[in-house]
Amino acid sequence: MAGVYDFTAQSLAGEDVPLTRFEGQVLLIVNTASACGFTPQYKGLEQLHRDFAARGFAVLGFPCNQFGGQEPGDARQIAEFCETKYDVTFPMFAKVDVNGSQMHPLFNYLKNEKSGLLGSSIKWNFTKFLVDRSGRVVGRYAPTATPDGMRKDIEALL
Template sequence: MNTDFYQLKVKTPSGQEISMTEFKGKVILIVNTATKCGLAPQFEGLEKLHQEYQDKGLVVLGFPCNQFLSQEPETNDTMVESCQVNFGVTFQLLEKCDVNGPDTHPVFKYLKKKLGGWFGSKIKWNFTKFLVDRNGYPVKRYAPTVKPEAIEGEIVKQLNG
């Protein structure tokens, strides 16, 4: 279980560093999010997956991104509250980051290298999703329009090993 994925680190909106090693043995759903995106209702579906499967080993990580038509205007300070109030989000949100370009967050550099998409490795829009298995290996990439409930079967499959 010592994949390169577990060498990566992320930060919470308040700046606290989290090592991906904290999620060893868990199935992880990583999503680039945006509160003002037309796909923002997916927050509710992501939260439902979080509530349903967190005790079975699922971790949902939301990475807010403002690279697509500035659809994440919230600051790190206000974003968590906005997601809680507007969408009921309790899953882990992280600090705002870039998912494309020269300042791409290392998590997205890694995921895009392992799982390219229709547009090469570039992320096309908010709510692109990556599923990482219990051993830290990316297993599937989902387009922004794929709703969280549509990937529940694959999550269950990964949770059941």
């Protein structure tokens, strides 16, 4: 059976990153966008990353332009936005599709493991998947769920 660590994703810098690099960590995998009403969540995601990284936690950001065209930039523009506006230090990956025929296989896996309230399809930017240290998807959070609101669930896994 496939697991989170079986996938590889391209970083914003164009490097292939095997997710085995994060094996043994608690992960919060998020589809992000730079021009969304939920974009300010970058601040809370970064705070979680900084607060818990030393304990084996990482946020993984996956920009997506499938919802309202809210991530129109290229990799350089996305990186610059994240660094200058939100001082993001957690790993950011190349833009992906999270639904449809061009969907990144990681998101196909995540959605199959944890369906949402209205089915498996991702409905908007900033849908979040919580993964335990063994690579199991243990939670799925709606775009409206704030990073701070997930703090207790994350701490329970650390």
